[in-house]
Amino acid sequence: MTIKQLIDIRGRVQTGVFSCPVETINYLDYDLRTMMDRPRSRLARKWRFNQFQFVSVMSEHWVFGLAIVDLKLVSNGFFYLYDFASGEMLEQTFMQPLGWGTVIEPRPEDGVASFRSKQVNLRIIPGPEGRSVSVTAGEAIRAMFSLHDDRDPLRLACPAGYNGWVFTRKSAGLPVTGEIRWGDRIWRCDDHTRGTVDWSCGFMRRETAWNWACLAGQLDDGTSVGLNLATGVNESGMTENALWLNGRCIKLDLSRFEFARYDQSAPWRVTTSDGRVDLHFVPSGVRKERLNALVLASNFRQYAGTFEGFVVDDDGKKIPIAGLRGLMEDHFARW
Structure with a gap:
C-alpha cells in the first residue's frame, strides 16, 4: 500500500505516523492561510515551503555529514568530515x-x-532500499558511497505552528x-560503518x-543500532523519536x-x-555557523562525538552502548 499524496482533495494535510510510503x-x-485565515496564493505556497535532506556516515574513526537545503530565498549545500584521531574538522x-x-524532488521515497x-x-539519489551519495568539489575532493537496507523508516507528518505542518x-x-x-587522504567504509538519512x-x-x-x-555482537531523537519539532501528539535494531524501527x-x-566541551545527556x-x-568536534540576515537567521552547532549508556529493546532488555559515534545538535532557525 502507498499513500499517493500527502494533501487531500480539500487541501488538508494528512497527519500521523505512516506505516506505508508517501509517494x-x-x-x-x-x-495555506494567513494568521487571519486569508487564503495564500500559489506563489506564496511555493515560497513558504522548505525542504532539506541530510545524510551522515559514522565509523569508529570518523564521521561524515552532508546536507542539501532549499529555503527558496537561498539554498545551502554543505559537507564535512571529522577525524577522531587527528581532531580535525x-x-x-x-x-x-x-x-x-x-x-x-518532493518525493520522499524516490526523489533526487x-x-x-x-x-x-x-547528489543524493534513491535506489532500491537505499540511497547513493556523491560529492565532487574542485580537484581535491571526491566522495561516493551508498546506504543500504533502508526497509523500515520512520515516516510522520505533524502540525507546525498555527497553520503549518x-x-x-x-x-x-x-x-x-x-x-x-x-x-x-582517503577514508573508507568497512563492515562496521553505519549511516542515517533525514x-x-x-x-x-x-x-x-x-x-x-x-x-x-554496530555492537560487538553484530547488532546494527541506529537512533534518532529530537525535541522542539514534530511534537504535536507524536514524536520523531525512534530506535533501529538490525534495521527494525x-x-x-x-x-x-x-x-x-555555551560550553562546547561539556558532555550531554x-x-x-x-x-x-x-x-x-x-563531544569531540563541532561544525557551527551563525547567520543573521533579517528575514533568515540560523544559529547552528552540530557536534561529532561518542555515546555511552544504554537503550532498551521490545523485550525489556538493556542493550549497552559503548563507544558508538554520532551527532548532537543545537539549532535556532528563522525561515
Missing part, C-alpha cells in the same frame, strides 16, 4: 541565491536531491559502502528551535536533552520518557 508531497495543493559550505542549482554550483556538485522520513543504522577522498519538508514555524541526536553503528516517546549551551534511552555524549 508525493503535493504541497502546492495545501490550503574538514568542511565545505556553499550558498546559492533563490535556490539556483538546487533540486529536491542535488546542489550544483561552479565549485561543487552534490512538517513531514519527515528518517532512517538510522544503515550499512554503508564507499569512500571519501579529501586531498591526498528527508524533511513543510511549512515550518517562522522561528524554530530544536535539539537533535543521532547515532549509527521501534517508536520511542518524548526525549529530553541536558547540556551546557539524552533520555526518553519511556525509559528506553539513557545516553551520555562526549
